[in-house]
Amino acid sequence: xxxxxxxxxxxxxxxxxxxxxxxxxxxxxxxxxxxxxxxxxxxxxxxxxxxxxxxxxxxxxxxxxxxxxxxxxxxxxxxxxxxxxxxxxxxxxxxxxxxxxxxxxxxxxxxxxxxxxxxxxxxxxxxxxxxxxxxxxxxxxxxxxxxxxxxxxxxxxxxxxxxxxxxxxxxxxxxxxxxxxxxxxxxxxxxxxxxxxxxxxxxxxxxxxxxxxxxxxxxxxxxxxxxxxxxxxxxxxxxxxxxxxxxxxxxxxxxxxxxxxxxxxxxxxxxxxxxxxxxxxxxxxxxxx
Numbered sequence: 001x002x003x004x005x006x007x008x009x010x011x012x013x014x015x016x017x018x019x020x021x022x023x024x025x026x027x028x029x030x031x032x033x034x035x036x037x038x039x040x041x042x043x044x045x046x047x048x049x050x051x052x053x054x055x056x057x058x059x060x061x062x063x064x065x066x067x068x069x070x071x072x073x074x075x076x077x078x079x080x081x082x083x084x085x086x087x088x089x090x091x092x093x094x095x096x097x098x099x100x101x102x103x104x105x106x107x108x109x110x111x112x113x114x115x116x117x118x119x120x121x122x123x124x125x126x127x128x129x130x131x132x133x134x135x136x137x138x139x140x141x142x143x144x145x146x147x148x149x150x151x152x153x154x155x156x157x158x159x160x161x162x163x164x165x166x167x168x169x170x171x172x173x174x175x176x177x178x179x180x181x182x183x184x185x186x187x188x189x190x191x192x193x194x195x196x197x198x199x200x201x202x203x204x205x206x207x208x209x210x211x212x213x214x215x216x217x218x219x220x221x222x223x224x225x226x227x228x229x230x231x232x233x234x235x236x237x238x239x240x241x242x243x244x245x246x247x248x249x250x251x252x253x254x255x256x257x258x259x260x261x262x263x264x265x266x267x268x269x270x271x272x273x274x275x276x277x278x279x280x281x282x283x284x285x286x287x288x289x
Contacts, residue, residue: 028065031055031057031061031065032065032068032069034055035051035055035062035065035066035069035075036069036074036075036086036090038051038054038055039051039075039084039085039086040086041054042054044085044086045078045081045083045084045085045086046083046084047082047083047084048062048063048066048082048083048084051066051084066084069087070084070087072087072089073087073088073089074086074087074089074090075087076088103124103126103135103228103236103237104124104135104136106267106270106271107124107135107136107228107237107239107267108136110239110263110264110266110267111123111124111136111138111239111263112138113259113263114138114239114241114256114259114260114263115138115140115141115241116141117255117259118241118243118252118255118256118259119140119141120140120141120241120242120243120247120256121137121138121139121140121241121242121243122137122138122239122240122241122242123136123137123138123162123225123239123240123242124136124137124162124237124238124239125160125162125163125166125237125238125239125240126166126236126237126238127157127166127178130178130181130182131154131155131157131182132154132155132156132157132160132162132163132166133154134154134162135237140242140243155182155183155185156185156187156217157178157179157182158179158182158184158191158192158193158198159185159187159188159191159192159213159216159217160213160216160217160223160225160240161210161211161212161213161223161224161225161238161240161242162211162223162225162237162238162239162240163211163238164201164202164205164211164212164213164225165205165210165211165225165226165227165235165238165240166227166235166237166238167198167202167205168202168203168205168206168211168227169206169227169235170235172199175198175199175202176195179195179198184198187216187217187218188215188216188217188218188219190214190215190216191216191217192216209226209261210224210225210226210257210260210261211224211225211226211238211240212224212225213225213240213242215245220244220245220246221242221243221244221245222242222243222244222245222248222253223240223241223242223243224240224241224253224256224257224260225238225239225240225241225260226238226239226240226260226261226264226265227264228264228267228268228271229268229271229273230268230271230272230273231271231272231273232272233273233274236271238264239260239263239264239267240260241256241259241260243256
């Protein structure tokens with residue numbers, strides 16, 4: 001399309017320039033992401049010719065890149081049309097991003113509920129990449145409280161109740177990879193540092209529906225944690241309550257467990273998880289060894 005300037009000269013409108021690749025970028029990845037952006041900017045659906053013209057790539061190259069994006073679910077063919085649209089995988093990524101941002105806000109009332117019922121320190125944690133990250137912390141209401149550290153990243157996924165509550169539902173190969181990357185650091189004399197022992201511990205977590213940290217991360221601190229699930233049944237985080245051993249009677253641990261499990265189940269339902277009666281926890285047998 002041409003337009004006239006004030007001097008009567010023709011001005012040719014060119015497609016928007018593609019982001020300039022630097023030496024650290026990979027051309028094919030740059031191009032694939034540029035295609036996704038082009039589809040999004042076109043309202044979520046466009047044709048091969050329109051994509052090619054918009055980003056300045058030849059049709060053959062665009063076709064091959066679109067085929068690859070379709071293979072991975074990032075692009076799909078529009079039903080009954082010769083056009084392309086954003087695929088379901090982009091929706092999943094968007095939901096994952098929103099969940100990460102929204103989870104602390106959604107979890108806040110449940111964290112407060114556990115804190116009010118137990119008086120103890122309560123944490124919300126997630127797995128981000130290869131690390132355990134605490135997103136939210138509510139300090140204990142008791143005069144004597146445990147110092148569990150600040151909100152942020154930790155390498156104690158194998159030694160904490162929140163970490164074990166999430167690890168328990170991962171494939172064994174992924175568990176091995178995570179603890180290999182982090183190293184099974186010995187924080188206290190009771191920290192589990194052997195992989196077979198950790199796998200056995202995680203089997204108990206799956207069976208019981210909750211995880212225990214018996215002075216494995218901090219001396220003198222007992223924690224109870226349980227996983228939070230989303231609408232697809234995937235574990236998206238964990239909540240735990242921590243108490244000093246001076247208050248860790250069987251009755252108090254049972255109360256903490258009941259509150260944590262009830263809160264994580266309620267939050268999971270709020271996030272769309274289908275919690276069946278068969279998954280209900282038998283709350284009659286917990287003890288702290």
